[in-house]
Amino acid sequence: MTQDKARKKAIRARVAVTGESYTRARRKIAGFPGKTPQPRRVAVFGAGYVGLVAGACFAELGHRVVLCDIQPDRIRLLQAGEVPIFEPGLGDLLAGNKERLSFTLEAQEAVRDAEVVYVCVDTPPTASGDADLSHLWAVIDALKEVRSDHLAALVMKSTVPVGTGERVRAVLHDAGLAHVGYAANPEFTAEGRAVSTFLHPDRVVIGAADDRTARLVTALHEGVDGPVEVMDIPSAEMVKLASNALLATKITFINEIATVCEATGADVETVAKGIGMDPRLGPHFLKAGLGYGGSCFPKDSRALRAMASNNGHPFQLLSAVIEVNELQPRRAIQRLKNELGTLKGRRICLLGMTFKAGTDDMREAPSTVVASRLLAEGADVHCWDPLARPAEVEPWTSTTRHANPAEAMAGADAVIVVTEWPQLNDVDWAAARVTMRNPLIFDGRNLLDPKRMRDTGFTYMSVGRP
Template sequence: MKITIVGTGYVGLVTGATFAEIGHHVLCVDNNADKIRQLNDLEIPIYEDGLEELVVRNFNNGRLKFSTSIKEGTKFAEVIFIAVGTPPGYRGEANMSYVEKVGREVANNMSSYRLLVEKSTVIVRTSEQLAGTMSKYLKSDIPFEIASNPEFLREGAAIHDAFNPDRIVVGVESEKAAKLLREVYEPIISRSGCEYLEMNIASAELTKHACNSFLAMKISFINAVSRICELTGANIDQVAHGMGLDKRIGPSFLKAGVGYGGSCFPKDVDAFVRMSIEHGYNLDLIKEVQRINIDQREHLMRKLQKELWVVEEKTIAVIGLAFKPGTDDIREAPALYFVPELLSRQAILRLWDPVATNNFRRTYPNLNYCDSIIDCATGADAMLVLTDWPEIQGLDLAQLKTVMKCPIVIDGRNVFSPAQMKRHGFIYDSIGRPTVKN
């Protein structure tokens, strides 16, 4: 089958490479000429485990192509996936201008039936707006349809998720659209045995925002409980373990920490709240999720401040710049809150991340980026853990203590255990667990 994907970012590139791998012929379109040049030179613009191999193989066998031309993309295939960004707008609402532009451009260039599939995360009833725009910009009475196919992949495990989704959700309102999308996904369904859910378009659009808001709510819930643990002497690890074994709750997304970030949760939760108000329902429940999330990082900053007393002139080793391990994505990463905050307090920063340093450097070109955690911690008055990279687990704690000026570790991801840090003589504060004084 021929498929066009418009928007070749984290979602578009992973989807394009996956579709090519299962046998489709895919044209990935992006209006960022530099990105398309890189891809045509087989340079992969993002870090995602296993992606490079898929892109190279399918580019070389001719099933995966890249272009800057929406005209070419519109001509290439009957099914066109929209995977452009939907970043936050001025008031926190989802900015739909990129999606709208793709609609206009496809309408301008099409000469026979096209199915436009919303893979970008959009607010409910976007399909109606998109259809309205397409009708206005079509040169003649050419048939088209809109479908919704929200994406649930997790950055850091995106290739695995693309081949082994928990489920595939499609919103379709005609047999023709349903048949086309079943044909797209048939190889993944038969390979993975996943559930394939067909529903109306509004339900599919809403499912995505409801999922992300629910997961964010789980994170804020456990973070709120972690605060009660700190006040009462309970231990969040034990509480979360006890909760997670309840099959009705489940263990995932019950890890207390500095709060959620990334390119999806903050903006999607915000968009969900705004959208619900527009439709006449006040989602105060989710507003509280947002408040707890912001408070959590401020809480971690207060812990650092408390141990240092004065932050000015102190050297802080910041461990982790990506919003989570396994990705170089720094959008809404906790580091983007802590770094400016610490700089404004005249701290001296040393930064480490295994893959996100280049992205961070674009915003902060003149900071001190280090090649290893030990190098980063050398001479530091305190270490601040913001991303739970597996490399941290393998650290030689005796060596870490020796290289630091003061053995203070403030752990926003609970990567160490208080007992282990006590044994090694650190002053250690984490989330929802006893503080180690030594």
């Protein structure tokens, strides 16, 4: 038995004997017991990527958690022991802490005995770009109805405009809930690594108006391996929006550099490596491709721009970032047209559909823009992705889904690598070339080796590489 397997066996044995969470047992066996948190009764509203991970991790830390969601199918799956989303490690946490976890559709049931309520609901953009806070206010209405004496704090993990906390506090005060503290505890979820980034974060940001609430929320995170930064509520709200806007800007910047590299013969991969060696800049989010997607960067960038405009400041830099990102996947279509002449009647294969590898999330995925544009040009679109679960809406209802990359590429006039799935490095590209009608690849994630692909006989294009 390897040392790692022996360690895991010892941890599981301790969990079985003591009833401790896996994380607590692991820390004690490793000789770093840390502080033992006082178990709290926590209600989490929203059982999506943020709320479900937060709830499972709080249970792992020893708290008793009730997760509430308005989607019956999601709650039924969770009550049956199934995981409605793909996130590495999440299933193990839910199974290992089932005695501390429960799930409900009823807001009042969730709140009734809760000491702390976490709000992890969606705040999607409205037509104006502002955040839609209707789900948030529905949670507040539930609190007003229950009026629990147990409730000590309401914690906002959803991404909200700066100033939301003050509005919520005023509503609670007017409803006779002035004793309920309020904190902003923004999420920095990295899908595909959400469990790890919750339990081992680079920072935990807590915005609170009073010391009692700040101490309570800090204590909830005892056992989390990361620094806690306490600040005022508006600053904590801004940290989330500003962080995502800056990361989106880095992605957009390197995509603009990639376009210049294509015109000059420079290699954006080499350029990015050289840039990233500067400790002031760092190597992260300097990967050229089809642009950013997902639930956070597009929404939060628009929300910050809208909030700035509402306060009389036209955020021109952020407007440019958003515009460039919206154009990025469309450039791939234009480059295919330059090679093929027309896309009408052409069979185009999309390898990857999710907004990034390691998740099943299709929200704001560049693949949606790519597929839509191809269909508008008259192309026959075929797709492969190992995890994607797109809604039964256009453009996906007009495309053909395949079980593996080889099947999807057969007969294709061109292939677009949309998502950086590592499985694509193991494809038999020589065999794929034989089955394709035209051996053309546009590598929208710079995943494949250009020399290897050209040596295999492909016409190979990528983003910002000669």
